[in-house]
Amino acid sequence: MKEQEKINYLYQRAAFGLGLDDFLEKKSIQREIENLEKKHNILNISILEKPVFKTDIKNLPAEEKKRLQKENRQSIKNINIQWLKQMANPDVAFREKMTLFWHNHFACKSPIAWLNQEQNNTIRKNVLGKFGDLLHAIAKDPAMLQFLNNQQNRKQKPNENFARELMELFTLGRGNYTEQDIKEAARAFTGWGFNFSGEYVFRQRLHDFDEKVFFGKKGNFNGEDIIDIILANPQTAIFITKKIYRYFVNDNPNKEHIKELADRFRKTDYDIKDLMFFIFKSDWFYDENNIGSHIKSPIELLVQYLHFFKINFEDEKALLFIQKVLGQILLLPPNVAGWQEGRAWIDSSSLLLRLTLPDLIFGLQNLDIQAKEEGDIETENFAKGNLKLFKNEMNWSSITNLLEQESNGRIYEILKNWLLQKEIRNTSEKSFLQKSAHLSKSEFVRKAIHHLTTSIEFQVS
Amino acid sequence: MKRRDFLKQSALATVGTYFIPSFLKAFNQGKNNFNNKKLVIIQLSGGNDGLNTIIPFENDLYYQARPRLAIPKTEVIKLSDNLGLHPAMEKFQLLFKENLVSILNNVGYPNPDRSHFRSMDIWHTASESNEYLHTGWIGRLLDAQCQNNCQAFNAIEVDDTLSLALKGDKTKGLALREPEKFYKMAQRKQFDYLGTKQEDNIDYLYKTLSETHNSAAYIYEKNKIKKQNNTEYPNDDFAQRLKIIAQMIHSGIETSIYYVSLSGFDTHTNQENTQKRLLSVYSEAIYSFVTDLKAKQNLDNTLILTFSEFGRRVEENASGGTDHGTANNLFIIGNSLKKTGFYNNQANLSDLDGGDIKYSIDFRNIYATLLKKHLTLDDAKILNRRFEYLDFI
Numbered sequence: 001m002k003e004q005e006k007i008n009y010l011y012q013r014a015a016f017g018l019g020l021d022d023f024l025e026k027k028s029i030q031r032e033i034e035n036l037e038k039k040h041n042i043l044n045i046s047i048l049e050k051p052v053f054k055t056d057i058k059n060l061p062a063e064e065k066k067r068l069q070k071e072n073r074q075s076i077k078n079i080n081i082q083w084l085k086q087m088a089n090p091d092v093a094f095r096e097k098m099t100l101f102w103h104n105h106f107a108c109k110s111p112i113a114w115l116n117q118e119q120n121n122t123i124r125k126n127v128l129g130k131f132g133d134l135l136h137a138i139a140k141d142p143a144m145l146q147f148l149n150n151q152q153n154r155k156q157k158p159n160e161n162f163a164r165e166l167m168e169l170f171t172l173g174r175g176n177y178t179e180q181d182i183k184e185a186a187r188a189f190t191g192w193g194f195n196f197s198g199e200y201v202f203r204q205r206l207h208d209f210d211e212k213v214f215f216g217k218k219g220n221f222n223g224e225d226i227i228d229i230i231l232a233n234p235q236t237a238i239f240i241t242k243k244i245y246r247y248f249v250n251d252n253p254n255k256e257h258i259k260e261l262a263d264r265f266r267k268t269d270y271d272i273k274d275l276m277f278f279i280f281k282s283d284w285f286y287d288e289n290n291i292g293s294h295i296k297s298p299i300e301l302l303v304q305y306l307h308f309f310k311i312n313f314e315d316e317k318a319l320l321f322i323q324k325v326l327g328q329i330l331l332l333p334p335n336v337a338g339w340q341e342g343r344a345w346i347d348s349s350s351l352l353l354r355l356t357l358p359d360l361i362f363g364l365q366n367l368d369i370q371a372k373e374e375g376d377i378e379t380e381n382f383a384k385g386n387l388k389l390f391k392n393e394m395n396w397s398s399i400t401n402l403l404e405q406e407s408n409g410r411i412y413e414i415l416k417n418w419l420l421q422k423e424i425r426n427t428s429e430k431s432f433l434q435k436s437a438h439l440s441k442s443e444f445v446r447k448a449i450h451h452l453t454t455s456i457e458f459q460v461s
Numbered sequence: 462m463k464r465r466d467f468l469k470q471s472a473l474a475t476v477g478t479y480f481i482p483s484f485l486k487a488f489n490q491g492k493n494n495f496n497n498k499k500l501v502i503i504q505l506s507g508g509n510d511g512l513n514t515i516i517p518f519e520n521d522l523y524y525q526a527r528p529r530l531a532i533p534k535t536e537v538i539k540l541s542d543n544l545g546l547h548p549a550m551e552k553f554q555l556l557f558k559e560n561l562v563s564i565l566n567n568v569g570y571p572n573p574d575r576s577h578f579r580s581m582d583i584w585h586t587a588s589e590s591n592e593y594l595h596t597g598w599i600g601r602l603l604d605a606q607c608q609n610n611c612q613a614f615n616a617i618e619v620d621d622t623l624s625l626a627l628k629g630d631k632t633k634g635l636a637l638r639e640p641e642k643f644y645k646m647a648q649r650k651q652f653d654y655l656g657t658k659q660e661d662n663i664d665y666l667y668k669t670l671s672e673t674h675n676s677a678a679y680i681y682e683k684n685k686i687k688k689q690n691n692t693e694y695p696n697d698d699f700a701q702r703l704k705i706i707a708q709m710i711h712s713g714i715e716t717s718i719y720y721v722s723l724s725g726f727d728t729h730t731n732q733e734n735t736q737k738r739l740l741s742v743y744s745e746a747i748y749s750f751v752t753d754l755k756a757k758q759n760l761d762n763t764l765i766l767t768f769s770e771f772g773r774r775v776e777e778n779a780s781g782g783t784d785h786g787t788a789n790n791l792f793i794i795g796n797s798l799k800k801t802g803f804y805n806n807q808a809n810l811s812d813l814d815g816g817d818i819k820y821s822i823d824f825r826n827i828y829a830t831l832l833k834k835h836l837t838l839d840d841a842k843i844l845n846r847r848f849e850y851l852d853f854i
Contacts, residue, residue: 337593347623347633348673355650373724426652456666
């Protein structure tokens with residue numbers, strides 16, 4: 001495998017791919033891994049400086065209430081769009097990819113804009129640190145406490161929702177705990193809540209201070225203790241490394257690799273960064289079976305269009321609309337289990353839409369597509385109406401300038417190596433090249449990019 | 462793999478260029494496993510207020526809980542001594558009078574979730590309320606039906622995007638708004654595919670595309686000759702979608718499940734006008750649809766299920782609306798129902814679960830009944846466990 005292909009693949013998986021300029025410039029995989037390792041920049045989501053409302057708005061005058069609710073809804077959309085654009089920024093793309101992964105792992109929805117922003121920034125801060133720190137932070141995160149009903153978790157009437165998902169989805173996986181463990185853990189999290197300013201609070205009088213029996217251990221455990229006991233369980237490392245492997249390497253985890261990764265993850269006290277670079281430095285990461293095996297999620301696909309072709313939509317609602325019709329809206333995972341990933345993204349209509357998307361994005365053809373109305377008035381207006389031709393500005397010269405010296409045939413090869421990880425498995429290529437041979441260079445670049453992005457192979461990385 | 466290598470290994474398989482009669486033949490060879498039955502599922506999205514749909518007009522508690530929103534007794538279309546329809550549902554009453562309707566009251570599930578998405582998820586996947594499944598019940602039906610030959614068009618949703626209910630592990634249903642439009646869109650993306658023996662994700666994508674082409678062409682060809690349709694439908698979008706379903710049923714395609722949604726039932730405010738409009742749209746459209754099927758003898762094999770993800774609170778709120786509730790009524794329509802009219806009594810409004818109606822029928826009993834008695838399928842395999850059958854069919 002050529003060095004350039006390796007570098008391209010690394011960036012596809014660790015980030016959202018490389019811009020053409022970087023693709024042409026970068027020469028050493030060794031150096032690129034080191035570069036990624038050294039990157040520590042954090043760009044926080046910064047739509048709101050403070051919560052939109054700090055009181056129970058039920059008691060406010062109707063008009064004021066309406067205004068605040070509108071501002072709140074708009075802020076959630078703005079957070080979504082800011083984050084999406086941030087993913088397309090190569091300076092922070094690695095951290096953003098990690099944030100996207102953990103956003104799906106700790107899948108959460110909140111109707112309160114401020115809590116969305118806070119949680120997103122909390123995840124972002126911890127994605128290259130220790131998994132334990134991330135888990136402890138999420139357990140005290142107001143959006144999550146609200147989403148999993150821990151605000152209602154009281155000594156007199158424990159609510160098991162958070163305790164259950166903590167074990168089933170966040171750490172151990174189904175079948176690795178008992179219903180009794182859930183009950184006991186729920187008691188330990190009683191009193192964990194948040195206030196109207198969006199801050200975690202421990203409500204002492206709602207907390208159950210009595211003895212609990214958890215995984216055979218007896219003690220007056222609190223929530224932190226429960227999390228630490230779960231972290232001491234080797235199953236947690238297996239569960240997490242498997243999920244990371246599925247997302248960053250291959251849908252079908254290799255048993256030996258998982259064992260190797262899980263052992264290491266535990267030994268390093270769950271150091272996520274160490275784990276990621278261990279993967280990126282492994283020979284098997286670059287195995288032919290892994291390259292092109294990942295079906296890009298709608299967000300990955302959309303971010304690549306923004307990043308690669310520097311598209312600016314005149315109306316940014318288009319960005320929400322594409323997320324909606326392709327089936328993945330940032331901040332709105334389907335439920336606490338998150339997006340399924342892999343082949344679950346693909347059905348007849350979503351695949352046709354993916355293959356037709358370049359026509360719309362590059363402004364070639366109109367398409368009449370409606371988003372499904374979910375029925376919820378709170379989210380309905382997130383992406384309403386029809387998908388029509390997007391008005392956008394594209395900076396083609398940022399691409400054509402880089403290819404000025406090359407022949408059309410050579411340009412095609414460069415663009416193909418840049419945009420695709422696999423050879424095209426059909427004969428469309430030949431007829432495309434025959435038809436387009438006479439085109440001027442700038443026209444050829446556009447047509448070639450359209451041809452390549454409408455291929456099946458562009459759907460995978 | 463280098464292009465040269467896989468050219469050597471693979472036969473040239475053509476995807477997207479067809480000789481129509483041969484694939485039509487191919488489809489028709491497969492034996493239809495659904496006993497030639499059809500199931501049409503209508504989803505009322507947003508949580509229809511069941512209590513203002515099927516109205517307990519003799520119940521004081523109802524009128525006390527809803528000083529602004531209750532439908533006055535004089536306006537209710539009476540169906541029985543104590544229950545009646547929303548005045549916007551005149552046409553629905555005609556179906557009821559013809560003994561084509563079974564109304565099931567208080568349908569829900571244990572530990573109800575009051576979030577739209579989650580509750581809809583539960584209805585789509587037929588899961589427990591603390592369980593997360595990534596396949597829908599219709600999707601699992603498709604999976605259970607497909608041995609080597611999985612056919613997406615066995616289940617069609619009339620929409621641009623596909624609902625979770627129709628997504629299986631191996632097979633997913635088709636979403637289309639109109640056969641010709643879908644065909645044209647599919648035609649725009651055609652590839653000659655150099656098929657390989659690898660079953661990797663790229664192969665999966667090519668296969669999905671190929672099946673999409675075949676299905677789109679099959680449905681389009683069968684629907685091309687517009688048969689004369691004397692039934693009139695209203696002009697709104699929902700009625701037109703039902704009309705498309707009727708056309709597809711008449712065309713004789715082997716699709717067994719049709720899915721369609723009507724949205725807007727989340728009436729936290731201004732419920733009176735919104736619900737009136739929506740129930741009228743539903744009632745008029747369903748009347749045309751049933752009339753159409755009947756005229757072509759296609760109602761005999763068809764059942765129509767209408768559901769919503771939850772009902773609404775018994776008590777109205779302060780903004781002229783109602784908030785998210787739990788159990789709700791559900792309609793089954795067909796011409797060979799065993800039990801028509803009201804299948805069971807409406808719940809006691811003085812015995813509520815935190816202000817919400819308690820469920821007395823689990824919706825999965827209804828799914829199981831439809832799967833077993835109507836479609837003659839192995840319901841326990843599809844629903845992951847056995848549920849008692851009901852007697853409406």
